[in-house]
Amino acid sequence: MKKRLTAFLLLAALLCAALTGCGGGSTEQTPAEKEPSTPDAPVANEITVGIAQDLDDSLDPHKTVKAGTREVMFNVFEGLVKPTPDGDLTPAVAENYTVSEDRLTYTFTLREGVKFHNGDTVTAEDVVYSINRCAAATETGIVQVEAFSVIQNIAAADERTVTITIAEPSNEFLSYLTVAVLPSDYDKQDTAPIGTGPFKFVSRAAQDSMVLEKFDEYWGTPANLDKVTLKIIENADSLMMSLQSGAIDLCSHLTSTQVAQLGDDFNVAEGTMNLVQAMYLNNAEKPFDDVRVRQALCYAVDKQAIIDIAFDGYGSPIGSSMYPAFGKYFDDSLTNYYTKDVDKAKALLADAGYPNGFEMTITVPSNYKPHMDTAEVLVQQLAEIGVKATIQPIEWESWVSDVYVGRQFQSTVVGVDASTMTARALLERFTSTYGKNFINYNSADYDALFQQVLSSSDDAEQTSLYKQMEQNLTENAANVYIQDLADLVAVRKGLEGVTFYPIYVLDLATIRYAK
């Protein structure tokens, strides 16, 4: 009987050997790639970047809706102009542009010999096609750029000249021309995108990875790295272990707790997430339709305490729908408009007819830990003024359909970002008739200010008007503003060049190995 057992084990061993053995054969076919990088061997000029969410979206830049997908595809696509780290716009596919005296006609001259990743040269036709595609949005899934509705005429004057005529002068029109320029005769953008950026798309495996390679024919400063693998690791523990095991060289959007666990192999770069994190209040819903109640909530909240407790002190407090990276539009005097004052808050509540407080729910998308943590602290702080808040965790997709689109909520903690680098992207949403005014903010003054912005042609005047809009939001306590979250990026020692932008992008072209 011993023999039986031995035979059994032998069989099992054989089976295992067979499994790994036939693997050995196939390994030999790709020996070059599997070389471990020993200190002596020249380090391959490539990195692996960890991403905490899947790139489960259309890769067509005109259809992409997820911030995480846009963040990385920034490296693949460019528009006529593109954003700079300072928050300005710099010509990209266009070499230069002129604006007519009446500010209605834009003339773009394309750079000579800008190539798409498939080798074709960018023509004025491609530019016209790309802008028209976003303006009309007739194709399924295209995200319509509403700012393009002012375009009256767009034409390719010759191979390298595009003229755009708009109906009314606008200081922001240019910033929307960051929309990606795509080849007009290509229909596989969804899964195999082609752009003009410093990196070209190689492959994507769902929930696993995306590979980008340096585009050798890039018109501008070429990327420093030859290859970047974006590795998707959604589980937080797993992400940390992959950082520690050496599988990942760079990872953004880490929490302060994660950063503390990193160890000696990493440097940490700190930027801002460029989000307006707030407890957004449904201004049409009782009791938040009363400005005194909203103000009471603002007086109950201590922003710095939230940042200290839930974020280990990383984060910048804000007081309105604008974050510091926006520079000239940011009004720091609003940050401490409301300072924590429990008595004042209680008095306001009593005034509004709630001397004993009330019960409320805070709906929070549960996959966003920073927002969940913030909500936890908020519950504690609100309890001090007698408001009994309960957190209702909700899936992101349900959040979008119920809260954002359906507006069925009392309050919610999320971060709102700007899709383009304009104050308008953050502030227009609270005008009473705007489709995405999910908090149902309704202020005639605010609407009037926005109309003035639209008709104004002077940049200084516009800036001042935008600041007045911010002030309007603060004074009316439209929301309980909290902070712009810190963006903590782990970078393996030896790598450098992490650049932060005022919008949500990860610029891979500037990252390099230190010499």
Add this chain to the structure above:
Amino acid sequence: MKYAAKRIAMLLLTMVIVSLLAFVAFDLISGDPATAMLGTEATPEKVAALREQLGLDRPLLVRYGEWLLGFFTGNLGVSYSYRQPVWDLIAPKVLVTLCLSGLTFVLIVVVSIPLGLRSARSSGGVLDGARTMVNQLCMAVPPFFTGILLSWLFSTLLKWFVHGKFPSLTEDFGGAVKYLFFAALALAIPRIAMTVRMLRSTVQGEMQKDYVRTAISRGNDRGGVLYRHVLKNALVPVVTFLAQTMAEIVASSIVVEQVFAIPGLGRMLVTSISNRDYPTVQAIVVILAFWVVLAGTVADLINQRIDPRLRLGGAA
């Protein structure tokens, strides 16, 4: 033959019912693919337009019928999230999960059967007590926790594998299997403990029976009786249990794949549900249902070989 036909019909019916249930359940939860696709760009008008374009405004049964028709003609549809044919999307993941489950299963069988028989033969004593305790512990600790421990031990500390660097199965099979081994271990440990305990108690129960005493009194040695007679009888419940295990491995692999950053089917299912990606969810649900029913069928067939008495019911 008739039995096989009946089995296949059952299999198909189960898959149809499961897919219908998934379809209906999906319709009941809030959120829909159109809002998921549009994200924060969603406005009621855009959502309505996209729903129409996707055909989501049609009645449930029409959509289901269309899906079913597609399924039987080999067309699983196009993923809403990835805008890519579902089969291209999930085929590599099916392979990974299949390998992981296979490896786990082999580990369970190879370790637990000899171990179970050994522990059945030696009962009582301090060693036995210790063994029971270890067994309890292995059963109680969930695979995801074991997974974190194993990753830490074998990746962070011993550097036997690089956590987060899962090699492609088609390019580096050996490396992939090596990586999967640790995940399989995490999945197998509680199952091994359960199988050992089960085998031990059935074998011990069987050893009390009269035919064993008779066999031994006729001069056979205990070991011979154990392998020739007892094992055959004790195996029937164990095989049934292992078939259930096969199904459960797939379920727990959802979590373990996350822990080990393995791009398998489990993760795919979870995210495609939260993305409201119907075509992908349907395909995965049907594959999993197929898997579970298949495991049950195989177990029945094996049991009939082990114990001919079981054949009388269906096959005659």
